[in-house]
Amino acid sequence: MGKRIPNAFIMTRGSGSGNRFPEAGHDCNNRMLLKVPETEAFEEELSVTASTLSEVAKLAGVSPATASRVLNGSARTPAPEIAERVRQAADTLGYIANAQAQALAKSSTGLIGLIVHDIADPYFSAIAQGVQAAARQERRMVLLATTNGTPAEEKEAVAAFAARRAESIVIAGSRSTRSEDARANTDLAAELDRYCRNGGRVGVVGQAILGVAETDSYRTITVPNEQLARDLARDLARTHKGPFVIVAGPEGLTTSDERVMGFQRGLSDAGQPAADIVHVAFNRNGGFDAGIELAWRIKASDRSAPDQRLCIFGTNDVMAIGVAAALRDQGLRVPHDASLAGFDDIEWLRDFRPALSTVSLPLEEIGRLATMATLSNDDGGAAAVVGSVTLRRSTGSP
Amino acid sequence: MGKRIPNAFIMTRGSGSGNRFPEAGHDCNNRMLLKVPETEAFEEELSVTASTLSEVAKLAGVSPATASRVLNGSARTPAPEIAERVRQAADTLGYIANAQAQALAKSSTGLIGLIVHDIADPYFSAIAQGVQAAARQERRMVLLATTNGTPAEEKEAVAAFAARRAESIVIAGSRSTRSEDARANTDLAAELDRYCRNGGRVGVVGQAILGVAETDSYRTITVPNEQLARDLARDLARTHKGPFVIVAGPEGLTTSDERVMGFQRGLSDAGQPAADIVHVAFNRNGGFDAGIELAWRIKASDRSAPDQRLCIFGTNDVMAIGVAAALRDQGLRVPHDASLAGFDDIEWLRDFRPALSTVSLPLEEIGRLATMATLSNDDGGAAAVVGSVTLRRSTGSP
DNA sequence: TGTCTCATGGAAAGCGCTTACCAGTTGGGA
DNA sequence: TCCCAACTGGTAAGCGCTTTCCATGAGACA
Structure with missing residues (x-):
């Protein structure tokens, strides 16, 4: 979303009031505002971009704190009548909370990072499906990164997720012990380590990443x-x-x-x-x-x-x-x-x-497990993945 | 990332100084701080969580403004010598910019939302691959949502992306004209419309979503x-x-x-x-x-x-x-x-x-096109997708 | 030498939220 | 009747950045 756009108007009041209002002016914040005539009690102001909590609060005639408590879940619940007014106002303005701002204020983003080699590979897309399912269940969103399997790009992805303050990271895809990857692996381990120390949780599918100690915040879903x-x-x-x-x-x-x-x-x-x-x-x-x-x-x-x-x-x-x-x-x-x-x-x-x-291999389940492992706190012994041999025609009698 | 964690220490100085320091205290911010003895010039303070810009600035002996200008790209470039000092400090502290905070301040998130029916379906994972490739090229991250093809869930996803202030949204997957989806389709259209009016851009793969006007911010990659x-x-x-x-x-x-x-x-x-x-x-x-x-x-x-x-x-x-x-x-x-x-x-x-x-069908290319369409401003006539008939054995002679 | 311009670093005002704390009410128990 | 606890809504201080504006100093030019 760009900066405020001065030549667009939100008219959520709809129905008939769609004519541009000539005396639209600028307030002290240099924002384009609009006085809606049909409101009597106070001067309703509709801003040009996504409306904010304080706009909702103003419309409802309450403080931002109260509006926040009503709309975005809090331990304290304001009086029913007030709550209703706030909800109405939010509805009228088409208010959508700014998740970035919430994240900043609450320091919790609801983001899960997923790192795969190649999302078009059915192996990874099956795992991604599981991750996505778990994320949805836990009301999180997933951020996707693909790396072509190189530890260097994996490190980049971890850093990007860390910058976005993802709450946890799921890494799928084989590790590499090739000597040319040694350096990148070390970097990756360091990046993950830092991420974990800052409170991030990581779940690795397959085998542990060398150089990162298995801790509460670092889980491996081992595939046998x-x-x-x-x-x-x-x-x-x-x-x-x-x-x-x-x-x-x-x-x-x-x-x-x-x-x-x-x-x-x-x-x-x-x-x-x-x-x-x-x-x-x-x-x-x-x-x-x-x-x-x-x-x-x-x-x-x-x-x-x-x-x-x-x-x-x-x-x-x-x-x-x-x-x-x-x-x-x-x-x-x-x-x-x-x-x-x-x-x-x-x-x-x-x-x-x-x-x-x-x-x-229960690929989707593996994705789900890895995700849940980063979200739950029970160190419940790394729920083992069970696979099974499935013999079919390709190894049957000639 | 959770709240500040009082019993973990970041020791980026590393090498030998790894002993916990007993006289760690609380500053006015009630943050756990650590005085690192080997620093002579000033009292270096390492906080417990990811270090912040101002910590870097303090360590470098400059203002946060300057640090920001050095580290996170700005029109103004501070003096080389100062820049170097800032970079060193950032390095020492392992600074990673908080993308949430940047997003809030700049009102630009670098996020692209991708909506598919089912990420495990090879059709969608191929498109996702294209989207991911384009996103990476344009230095964006992709947020993933799966919807099982229901417009109601698509609407949810759009709202969630809007809340996260994704800069653009790519929607893949067939539309539905079934009467039981009519209501949800209308809601989806309204949600998209609102999203667009707030400055979001959307690219739709396949066919246009009914009820949304094709504008500069709403592009359709039509598949013939x-x-x-x-x-x-x-x-x-x-x-x-x-x-x-x-x-x-x-x-x-x-x-x-x-x-x-x-x-x-x-x-x-x-x-x-x-x-x-x-x-x-x-x-x-x-x-x-x-x-x-x-x-x-x-x-x-x-x-x-x-x-x-x-x-x-x-x-x-x-x-x-x-x-x-x-x-x-x-x-x-x-x-x-x-x-x-x-x-x-x-x-x-x-x-x-x-x-x-x-x-x-050039699936990956389609994903790429849809993504680029939401990112570029040239209204360059909806780059058409070309497909071709490929006859193989399954329709050959009996 | 004086004035004007330009470059440079810093102060401070936000971005849109949450939440600790505060003040004003109300009600109950002594 | 008085006091205190329990609520309730509001105020304001941030969260970690960016960016405008300002003050200062240096150079340019007459």
Whole structure:
């Protein structure tokens, strides 16, 4: 909202009084004012911009304090008759409280900051949905920031949220342990630390951010990536007898790393040799690239021999979809020529065929949990996220 | 951020001075203060919460006005040497400007409100991505609200954004002309109108909201749904000789209605009889429901006769996917037993097989355009959105 | 040297609210 | 009848900034 606009008039009285009033003048505040003729008792003044509390108070013939107490919830409730008058006045003027001013006065903004890598990614938009739902339930608004997954931009976002005095921040998206991110990670940790010390609360989805101590104001919603990947591997190894390949994100991307580690452990549990790992981008196109590469390997093998058939584990669903697309592109079929599994169980991918074996994660719930964790004070043992292996056609019999 | 917290200390000086200082006392403001011993020149005072401009100013030995001019961009730039001192002080204290206070003082918040039906829906998350990108480019933050598509909740969201003094609002998602929404639509229009008169700008994606006059502060990014659906129908009619069926959203949902109308017109252009219309929910499950129903019809027909083969048009991609899932469920295959087309060309659905014929829309670009339209002042003729028909396998030969 | 202009830092008045404190009433108990 | 507690509404002091206006000093020019 810009400055006061001198050539517009608010005419909430409506009905017939819509003619501009020639003797409109300036008051001591240099504001454009308007004397409304049909009012007898006092000179009603309608200002040009959003009306303020004191305008409402003046119209109602009470003090701003009283008006505030009536309109914006307070421990003290003025007399019913007065309250009614204030409400009427507010209605007449179309009063909307200035949240900025309230925030300043009360030092509480009702804002929740949400940081994601990419809001268009269904993984993040599902989490965002949960955050949004929780925020609405708690009568908060959510501020959104996207970062492309770089800790440097995450730090920027935290600073911006801190400036806006967001009451809490929810950060979703894999951490990075790559050495080139080390510096940015430290900065991010410092920024978060400062934010927390100033009374902010933060909820992190996935894994803790290195360098920030877990305190009451800093909660992590841990996703048991490793355990679940391990379960998945064990389940797959039960029926699959050929070699395994993992299509992973870049080394140092914690989520991917955890899933890789868990999967390898699961294979080892099952007495299988470790899987080969292909590192690509942690998205659909990365999966596609890997798929093209793997297609060669598959074609070179004897696909009819069960002990040569490949089982490919994409460390997230969209990568797995990318792999599938590449294999199809190369004339190979899943699960006929290779098995394929993903991770996350993205809702929008469930109609994909062959149906993707994956690990189901309650994404929306995770968003909700992370949000609530920053809002409530019970340190109630970091409500654990439970996921489950969901085997479908893509790892079925050829 | 809560009230001042009396038992936490900010120790930005760091390194070694981390011991609590026993003679911390209260100043006239009743704030917890801390005298830092190693400072000689003046008594540096570190407050408990985020430090303020005047604290920075005091530390730098200048007035708040000067500090403000140095730190938060102003036409007047103080002397380099002074500026440096202020910057140092700010750094030392870890100063972060209070955006709320700035907003109040400058009456400009740097906030953009985004209203969508459902952020988890890939259609909306793609648009959100565009909005976010534009916002970032213009150094704004985005406030998010989801409404499940009801005008009543949209109105709430507008009011909330108005209270937060968002500079502009972007509204995405189909309008509704259903009679039960008439009242809420009027309210929404009134709320928007008020918002605009108070200096707010709004950008609407899709179709104009009834009852709000198109002004400089109210822009619509029109999506040529009707034209594109018409193009699609004509293209399909070129090869498809059997009957057409439209799987539409509820009657009164403008986006759906427009696409239906355009499609019918296209059929008529091509000399084909009008399509039957099935009204279901405007989402994947609606499509699924319709698909189950249509499966019966398909099974009852002679699928080998080209003039009996059905071509199904889902008025958006996710509905079409729902239809496909249902047909598959019923043992039918696309395009073998029926042709299928969608609308939107959702990115995440492109790996779906059979590849879906659809209408491509630059969703992210639309979000960007809508945002920029609310930010720029050139009334540059509502940059038109261009879409295009994309025929793929799902409407190919059986 | 005197005057005028321009540049520069500071004082202070808000921005639109909330809330601690105050003063005036009322009512009840002694 | 008097006193005190309990209410009630109003006054005013902020919340943390920005920005107008002012005072001062320096330079320019005659």
